[in-house]
Amino acid sequence: MAFDFVKKLDFESEFFDLFKLSESAYGAISKENSGMGGNAGFIDIGDYLIIVDTTGNVEAAKDLIKAATQYTKKEPNFIVITHYHMDHLMGTSLFDVSTQIMTSDRTLKNIQTEGRKKIEEFKKMDLKEMEESLKTETDEEKRKEIENDLKFLKVVRSDDFTLREPNLTFKEGCVIHGTDKSVQLRTFTKAHTDGDVIVYIPEEKILFAGDLLFARIDPWLGSGNPEGWISVNDELMSFDFKVTVPGHGKLASKEEFSLENRYIKEILELVNKRVEAGEDPTHIKREDFSKELQSWKSPILEGNINFLAEFLKKT
Numbered sequence: 055m056a057f058d059f060v061k062k063l064d065f066e067s068e069f070f071d072l073f074k075l076s077e078s079a080y081g082a083i084s085k086e087n088s089g090m091g092g093n094a095g096f097i098d099i100g101d102y103l104i105i106v107d108t109t110g111n112v113e114a115a116k117d118l119i120k121a122a123t124q125y126t127k128k129e130p131n132f133i134v135i136t137h138y139h140m141d142h143l144m145g146t147s148l149f150d151v152s153t154q155i156m157t158s159d160r161t162l163k164n165i166q167t168e169g170r171k172k173i174e175e176f177k178k179m180d181l182k183e184m185e186e187s188l189k190t191e192t193d194e195e196k197r198k199e200i201e202n203d204l205k206f207l208k209v210v211r212s213d214d215f216t217l218r219e220p221n222l223t224f225k226e227g228c229v230i231h232g233t234d235k236s237v238q239l240r241t242f243t244k245a246h247t248d249g250d251v252i253v254y255i256p257e258e259k260i261l262f263a264g265d266l267l268f269a270r271i272d273p274w275l276g277s278g279n280p281e282g283w284i285s286v287n288d289e290l291m292s293f294d295f296k297v298t299v300p301g302h303g304k305l306a307s308k309e310e311f312s313l314e315n316r317y318i319k320e321i322l323e324l325v326n327k328r329v330e331a332g333e334d335p336t337h338i339k340r341e342d343f344s345k346e347l348q349s350w351k352s353p354i355l356e357g358n359i360n361f362l363a364e365f366l367k368k369t
């Protein structure tokens with residue numbers, strides 16, 4: 055979908071395209087296979103500059119800071135982290151204590167448990183196998199993926215890497231009041247993760263959805279609660295916004311939330327049917343979805359099916 059009020063800026067980055075969404079808000083949308091991880095953005099509220107997510111790639115985060123300071127002539131004062139997944143918060147390692155890092159209580163808790171555990175796993179991983187597979191892999195897209203993974207792991211394992219964790223948290227939500235604009239933060243449980251945060255600028259009708267929205271891409275269901283997610287999306291669709299920066303995928307509107315809900319409902323039903331019939335759910339194919347969802351490309355489908363098969367057994 056094209057948004058005539060959105061302006062693509064000619065900022066040079068190998069990782070993202072930069073868009074000016076409104077007077078105060080900018081969206082950094084990951085280029086395909088760039089290794090950036092999640093989308094990000096920044097908001098100039100007058101006296102403060104807020105960064106929304108810091109991507110999964112320290113080099114991409116450097117570009118994000120460069121863009122933010124270039125276009126706003128300010129230094130970042132706040133960072134909002136939308137959830138605990140590493141592809142949204144690696145860049146926090148670049149900021150010192152003068153930048154406040156905000157998130158929900160639950161996301162902080164998840165970073166301190168799941169996040170820290172992930173980093174330990176990354177540090178222990180054997181890279182030899184990946185390096186070997188790079189030698190034999192001929193598919194260009196897969197090669198790029200392995201290369202990006204290797205780069206990521208090398209950064210995490212370097213001695214000077216320390217992830218800065220959020221230092222300012224809230225239970226349900228809060229407002230950052232600027233001289234020009236106010237920005238609302240709100241958190242949800244039981245959705246993409248337990249503790250997802252959205253950033254909303256009501257005056258400008260702009261929504262940063264974090265991974266509550268994967269725009270026209272399979273949403274990763276395995277860290278949260280698919281049924282809860284559907285209700286959260288229903289609530290978000292009642293917000294007054296004209297464009298949203300999704301966690302993954304291109305700039306989006308309410309239509310993408312409704313498509314995502316359709317995907318979650320359909321995959322729940324497909325897996326449920328097979329599990330109830332005692333059949334193997336892993337045989338579900340892209341063609342089993344309704345037409346609008348069949349063109350989505352993502353390696354996540356299989357992971358979602360496996361997760362749901364277990365999830366439905368428990369509920």
Ligand SMILES: [Zn+2]
Nearest residue numbers: 137139246265
């Ligand atoms: Zn995520």
